[in-house]
Amino acid sequence: MIVDKKIVSLRKRLVARICGSAFAFTKNTSEKDPLNYYIAHCQKHGCYLDHARGYYGKLTCPECLKERTERILHEENEGSNL
Numbered sequence: 001m002i003v004d005k006k007i008v009s010l011r012k013r014l015v016a017r018i019c020g021s022a023f024a025f026t027k028n029t030s031e032k033d034p035l036n037y038y039i040a041h042c043q044k045h046g047c048y049l050d051h052a053r054g055y056y057g058k059l060t061c062p063e064c065l066k067e068r069t070e071r072i073l074h075e076e077n078e079g080s081n082l
């Protein structure tokens, strides 16, 4: 989720910008492994909070993901009209 930069410390924002992400907190889940959440920075949308996904622990900006999904759906809808 996109987070207001006012609630993220300057140090974490700088680390996220320079290194790509900064550890935020660990959340215990019903599954075996707890989830680590990170603050990351998107050039277009600013700071966001996400947990590492997949083998490479990729973080994804939710707004960029939403835009990409809408674009794909839009392209599919245009294609179905042909």
Ligand SMILES: [Zn+2]
Binding pocket: 042, 043, 044, 045, 046, 061, 062, 063, 064, 065
């Ligand atoms: Zn983004």
